[in-house]
Structures are given as C-alpha cells and as structure tokens.
Amino acid sequence: MFENKAQNLTPIAQLGEFGLIHHLTQNFPIRQASTELAVGDDAAVIVPQDQQKIVVSTDVLVEGVHFNLGYVPLKHLGYKSVVVNLSDIAAMNATPTQILVSLAVSNRFPVEALEEIYQGISLACKHYEVDLVGGDTTSSTSGLMISITAIGWASPENIIQRKGAKPNDLLVVTGDLGAAYMGLQILEREHSVFLANPNMQPEMEGYDYILERQLKPEARTDVASILKELHITPTAMMDISDGLASEILHLSKNSEVGFRLYEEKIPMDSLTITTAEELNMNPVMAALSGGEDYELLFTISPSDFEKIKNHPDFTVIGHAVDKEQGNYMVLRGSNELSEITAQGWKHF
Amino acid sequence: MFENKAQNLTPIAQLGEFGLIHHLTQNFPIRQASTELAVGDDAAVIVPQDQQKIVVSTDVLVEGVHFNLGYVPLKHLGYKSVVVNLSDIAAMNATPTQILVSLAVSNRFPVEALEEIYQGISLACKHYEVDLVGGDTTSSTSGLMISITAIGWASPENIIQRKGAKPNDLLVVTGDLGAAYMGLQILEREHSVFLANPNMQPEMEGYDYILERQLKPEARTDVASILKELHITPTAMMDISDGLASEILHLSKNSEVGFRLYEEKIPMDSLTITTAEELNMNPVMAALSGGEDYELLFTISPSDFEKIKNHPDFTVIGHAVDKEQGNYMVLRGSNELSEITAQGWKHF
Numbered sequence: 001m002f003e004n005k006a007q008n009l010t011p012i013a014q015l016g017e018f019g020l021i022h023h024l025t026q027n028f029p030i031r032q033a034s035t036e037l038a039v040g041d042d043a044a045v046i047v048p049q050d051q052q053k054i055v056v057s058t059d060v061l062v063e064g065v066h067f068n069l070g071y072v073p074l075k076h077l078g079y080k081s082v083v084v085n086l087s088d089i090a091a092m093n094a095t096p097t098q099i100l101v102s103l104a105v106s107n108r109f110p111v112e113a114l115e116e117i118y119q120g121i122s123l124a125c126k127h128y129e130v131d132l133v134g135g136d137t138t139s140s141t142s143g144l145m146i147s148i149t150a151i152g153w154a155s156p157e158n159i160i161q162r163k164g165a166k167p168n169d170l171l172v173v174t175g176d177l178g179a180a181y182m183g184l185q186i187l188e189r190e191h192s193v194f195l196a197n198p199n200m201q202p203e204m205e206g207y208d209y210i211l212e213r214q215l216k217p218e219a220r221t222d223v224a225s226i227l228k229e230l231h232i233t234p235t236a237m238m239d240i241s242d243g244l245a246s247e248i249l250h251l252s253k254n255s256e257v258g259f260r261l262y263e264e265k266i267p268m269d270s271l272t273i274t275t276a277e278e279l280n281m282n283p284v285m286a287a288l289s290g291g292e293d294y295e296l297l298f299t300i301s302p303s304d305f306e307k308i309k310n311h312p313d314f315t316v317i318g319h320a321v322d323k324e325q326g327n328y329m330v331l332r333g334s335n336e337l338s339e340i341t342a343q344g345w346k347h348f
Numbered sequence: 349m350f351e352n353k354a355q356n357l358t359p360i361a362q363l364g365e366f367g368l369i370h371h372l373t374q375n376f377p378i379r380q381a382s383t384e385l386a387v388g389d390d391a392a393v394i395v396p397q398d399q400q401k402i403v404v405s406t407d408v409l410v411e412g413v414h415f416n417l418g419y420v421p422l423k424h425l426g427y428k429s430v431v432v433n434l435s436d437i438a439a440m441n442a443t444p445t446q447i448l449v450s451l452a453v454s455n456r457f458p459v460e461a462l463e464e465i466y467q468g469i470s471l472a473c474k475h476y477e478v479d480l481v482g483g484d485t486t487s488s489t490s491g492l493m494i495s496i497t498a499i500g501w502a503s504p505e506n507i508i509q510r511k512g513a514k515p516n517d518l519l520v521v522t523g524d525l526g527a528a529y530m531g532l533q534i535l536e537r538e539h540s541v542f543l544a545n546p547n548m549q550p551e552m553e554g555y556d557y558i559l560e561r562q563l564k565p566e567a568r569t570d571v572a573s574i575l576k577e578l579h580i581t582p583t584a585m586m587d588i589s590d591g592l593a594s595e596i597l598h599l600s601k602n603s604e605v606g607f608r609l610y611e612e613k614i615p616m617d618s619l620t621i622t623t624a625e626e627l628n629m630n631p632v633m634a635a636l637s638g639g640e641d642y643e644l645l646f647t648i649s650p651s652d653f654e655k656i657k658n659h660p661d662f663t664v665i666g667h668a669v670d671k672e673q674g675n676y677m678v679l680r681g682s683n684e685l686s687e688i689t690a691q692g693w694k695h696f
Contacts, residue, residue: 043437142491143490
C-alpha cells in the first residue's frame with residue numbers, strides 16, 4: 001500500500017495530533033512573499049500583493065470514490081491532490097500561491113503512510129512554488145480523505161470566469177485529452193489481474209504517458225503567462241476535470257451560448273488512441289467523458305485566432321454559437337451533429 | 349436522525365453533483381463587500397480591503413470522531429462546523445468574512461439531510477455576516493465529513509499570534525469554561541438510555557445552558573472590537589477548542605514562557621458545576637480538558653489590568669512566568685502547585 005515497508009511502522013497515536021502536524025509540516029519552506037505566517041498558529045496570515053485580487057477554491061478527494069490505494073501510490077496521491085486544486089486556480093487565469101491541507105485518516109495508516117502523502121504534497125509545493133500555510137489532521141472511522149484549499153492571486157483585469165463567451169468566439173483547449181482516463185483503465189485492468197493472481201507481474205510497459213497523466217497529472221499554471229505573452233485575454237475559461245463534454249456544458253450555461261465542437265479537432269495522444277483501440281473503447285469518449293485531464297478550456301475572440309493558431313500548447317476545437325442552437329459535436333468526416341450531453345463525473 | 353421526516357426523501361443521485369451544489373447554495377446572499385464572486389465558478393474571487401491582511405484557517409469534522417448523529421441534529425452540526433472555524437479567525441483578533449464548505453457524504457443521506465446541514469450553515473453565515481463562497485460536495489464510502497475553510501481580515505497591527513506573551517503578562521479568558529463538555533456528558537447519558545429503551549423520554553430539562561454550549565456554541569468574534577474599544581492589544585492569543593490546559597501549553601511553547609493558573613479563578617457557570625457534581629465529575633477537569641468551549645485565551649501587559657479587571661466578558665486567571673518555571677496550576681485554598689499537562693483533544 002505504501003513504499004516504505006519498514007518493519008517498524010509508527011502508529012499515529014504515538015505522535016499525537018500536534019506532534020503529528022509538526023512532524024509532517026516541519027520541512028516545508030516558505031517561498032511566497034505574501035506568506036507572512038504559515039502552519040503553527042490558529043490561522044495563517046497572508047499579505048495582499050499590490051492591487052491583486054484573491055482567488056480561492058477547495059476540493060476533497062475520498063478513498064474509494066476518487067482514488068483506490070490498491071494502485072495509487074500515496075506519494076502520487078499527495079501530489080495529485082494538490083494539482084487538482086491548483087488547476088482550479090489556473091482555471092481563473094490566476095497564479096496559485098498558498099494551500100491548506102486537511103487529512104482525515106483511519107488508524108490503519110501508520111505515520112510512515114502520512115509521510116509519503118506529505119512527500120508528494122511537498123514535491124507539488126516545490127514544483128508549483130506554493131506554500132503550505134495550514135491544515136488539520138484528524139482521525140476517521142474508515143478510509144482516507146484529503147481536503148485542500150488553494151489560494152491564488154491575479155490582477156483584476158486578468159481574472160477569467162466561466163461566463164463571458166460570445167457567439168463566434170473560438171473554443172480552445174490546452175494539451176491533449178483522454179489520456180488520464182485510459183491510464184486509469186490500464187491501472188484497473190492490472191489491479192484486477194493482481195487481485196486474481198498476486199504472483200502475476202503487472203504489464204505496465206509502454207503505457208508510461210497515460211499512466212503518468214492519471215497518477216501524476218500537472219496543473220496548467222503555465223498558461224496564464226503564455227496567454228499574457230501572446231496578448232490574449234480569454235473571454236471565458238475553466239479547467240477540464242470532469243471531461244470535455246461536461247465542461248462545454250458549463251461554459252454554455254454560464255456564458256449563455258451554445259457550442260459546436262469538431263470531433264476531428266479534439267487533441268489526443270497516439271497512445272491514448274491505441275490503448276483505447278486495444279481495450280475496444282472509443283478514444284473520443286475518453287476525451288469527452290473521461291475526466292481528470294486538468295487541461296484548460298477557454299474561449300477567445302475570433303480576432304485572436306492568428307495569435308494562437310500554430311501554438312503547440314493550444315488547439316482550436318470549435319466555436320460558440322447562439323444559445324438557441326444548442327451544444328453539438330460535428331462528427332468526423334461528415335457534417336452530422338451529435339448532441340453533447342453531460343457524461344462527466346457523477347459520484348452519487 | 350434529521351427533523352424532516354417526510355415520506356418522500358430525495359436520493360442525492362436524483363440531483364447529481366452540480367444540481368446538488370446549486371440546490372444547496374442558491375439561497376446564500378452576499379453580505380461582504382470583499383466578496384466579488386462566490387459559488388459557481390472554478391474558484392471564488394475576493395477583493396482585499398485597504399491595507400488589511402488575510403487570515404485563513406481550515407478544520408474538519410468527522411462523523412463518529414467529532415460528532416454523533418445519534419444526538420446531534422444536522423442543523424446544529426452545520427452551524428457548529430462554521431463556528432469552529434470562525435473561532436480560529438477570532439483567535440487571531442481578526443474578523444471572519446468568507447467560508448468554503450466541503451461535504452463528503454455517504455448515500456444513506458438523502459438531499460433533505462444535506463438541506464438541514466446547509467440550513468445550519470446559512471444561519472451561522474447570517475449571524476456572523478460571512479459569505480459562503482465555495483466548496484465541494486462528494487460522496488464518501490461511509491459517514492459524513494465536513495471540511496470548512498474560513499477567511500478573515502485584520503489590520504496588520506491587530507493580528508495577534510500565539511507567540512508574544514512575556515513574563516508577568518496577565519492570562520485572560522473570555523466567558524466561562526467546561527460547559528460544552530458537561531453538555532456532552534448529558535447528551536451521551538440520555539443517548540445511552542435511549543439506546544437501552546427507545547420508549548424512554550430523555551431528561552434534558554434544566555440543562556439548557558450546557559446543552560446549548562455543546563450543540564450550538566458561538567465564536568467570540570465580538571472580542572476583537574471589545575478589546576479595541578478598551579484600547580487593549582493582547583500580547584498573545586488563541587481559542588480554547590481542546591481545553592484550557594492544552595491551550596496554555598500552546599501559548600507557553602509558542603511564547604517561550606511558563607504560566608501560573610489559579611484554579612479558583614477559572615470561570616465556570618453554576619450549571620456546569622452542579623452537573624459535574626451530579627455526575628461525580630470534577631468541574632475543573634471539564635474546564636481544563638473538556639474542550640469545545642470556543643472561548644478566547646489571551647495575555648495582556650500588566651499595565652492593562654485596570655482596563656479589564658471588572659469587565660463582564662473577561663476573567664484574569666493567571667499570569668506568565670519565566671519559561672524555566674514551567675506551567676502549574678495553583679490549587680484552590682492552598683499554595684500547592686499541580687503541573688499542567690496536555691489532556692486536551694486526542695483523537696488518535
């Protein structure tokens with residue numbers, strides 16, 4: 001379940017609540033000028049930076065719902081739980097600066113397991129230059145739950161909401177889609193094989209990219225500065241956590257427009273496509289409904305097309321239309337339309 | 349388990365995640381000028397108010413660990429979960445302004461149960477004039493978990509940390525202590541009686557004050573302005589969530605001083621004392637180790653004594669000494685010393 005299989009595991013009770021928090025958070029340096037006081041008091045203190053606004057978001061990951069510790073290493077879980085939250089800040093076109101992390105864990109987890117989670121959190125803090133400024137660690141009656149709040153900053157003119165797209169605006173996506181979902185399929189397949197026969201070696205070779213997209217996704221915190229350099233201000237923006245279809249419907253609802261999505265334009269890695277074929281799945285469905293890509297989806301004025309058209313980070317995948325025209329995907333090699341429905345994340 | 353025992357309970361799946369969040373949060377008005385964008389986008393947007401600093405804290409409440417739904421009404425749980433977090437903001441001498449609420453719930457909870465929790469959250473938002481600006485609602489494999497992040501603001505000169513107490517500073521507490529713990533004892537007693545015989549009527553009469561302190565505590569967000577009016581700036585401050593003993597040790601550690609606490613000075617309501625006697629418990633232990641009082645504990649310069657000595661909200665209960673002299677309680681009616689040890693909250 002966790003990498004450190006040392007013989008002498010430490011029960012959490014041995015450190016106690018305050019000792020545990022101190023133990024887990026003592027090696028987190030402060031990187032942001034705005035962080036005045038981090039972990040260790042009743043609350044953290046953050047100093048606003050000139051004229052900027054605060055952006056704040058929170059997300060919970062629950063064992064058995066969002067992750068399966070049968071195949072998700074704890075360090076990756078810690079890293080990913082931060083990324084998921086930073087992605088929401090990036091989706092506002094803002095820069096993340098601080099996080100607060102709360103863990104609820106059953107006593108089946110030794111201190112060493114929490115250390116691995118915090119190693120992943122620490123790696124993410126380092127990579128994204130965000131500060132851990134607070135949190136809570138408590139027991140749970142069963143399982144593991146990670147709740148993270150992310151704080152970011154942006155100049156008022158840079159903050160982009162889900163509303164703001166106008167008819168004829170171009171629909172743009174970063175990176176490629178569907179890979180995280182196909183990575184999950186491989187992990188689940190190999191986990192089933194393992195459960196059936198623990199002596200079988202998992203066959204993970206050749207799936208590196210899609211496994212990494214699932215286990216160690218990255219938040220597109222780089223996009224805000226790329227867009228700034230290109231002198232592009234999106235008209236609406238969000239991140240793709242629940243699949244392209246669900247997110248298009250969110251933009252549609254908040255901006256009161258419809259969308260035309262071109263199936264053939266959806267960017268996908270070749271490994272996503274070949275893996276889908278191997279598993280008799282439709283790769284487009286992975287992009288539309290798989291989720292966990294943590295790419296950004298945004299709209300831009302048609303007049304910005306020249307600035308973006310050959311950029312390696314961006315793909316124009318469609319455009320906005322009047323609200324009454326609804327949300328449809330234009331199928332590959334035809335002009336047939338297929339209505340876009342929310343197949344996104346549905347936990348209940 | 350929840351008040352609305354209507355025949356037609358709504359399964360959460362019927363609304364879906366996004367419908368559920370919208371349904372639960374649609375009636376939350378915005379009260380703070382600093383709240384620019386609340387629930388409904390990837391993140392909330394908050395505008396700093398002139399020269400103020402941000403104070404931020406997070407806390408998790410877990411079913412079976414922090415509360416028992418056998419005797420805690422869901423509306424009270426919602427209210428209390430907000431109060432617990434606002435108390436941390438008040439403990440920095442700051443004013444709370446925004447909260448983010450994440451719920452993880454198993455599907456044994458119908459939509460009506462979540463509505464009751466949100467009714468309590470809404471009441472707390474109204475009472476404390478804070479805005480609900482974000483959150484997450486997800487399923488859990490078992491039980492209910494509420495994670496709240498609270499944001500507040502304070503002028504830089506007003507923020508008080510746990511460090512800062514000097515030898516000879518006076519130790520001051522707001523309100524009275526131990527009542528919430530005695531309320532819990534009554535609730536647990538009556539719950540045991542009920543489990544043994546569901547036809548027995550619970551005997552709650554006459555315990556109103558201590559039951560309210562347990563089920564519907566309040567955060568001392570009023571103290572910051574009282575202290576300002578009195579021209580008192582505490583030298584160190586925190587809230588009492590885990591019992592007076594544990595908190596004195598925190599102030600001691602962070603401020604690098606020791607404390608002398610006078611047993612006879614500890615403020616307790618007469619109902620706390622009589623209930624403790626009825627249950628053959630020591631009321632002082634309830635104050636020292638019971639927790640959940642959500643009063644504030646702070647130190648002031650001895651020169652501020654005159655300003656505070658007859659104030660109905662405050663009681664001077666001791667003073668700071670050199671670190672080497674340690675932390676001791678001076679026992680009632682004698683000069684004997686008893687070492688203060690952390691008997692506070694210990695979940696693991």
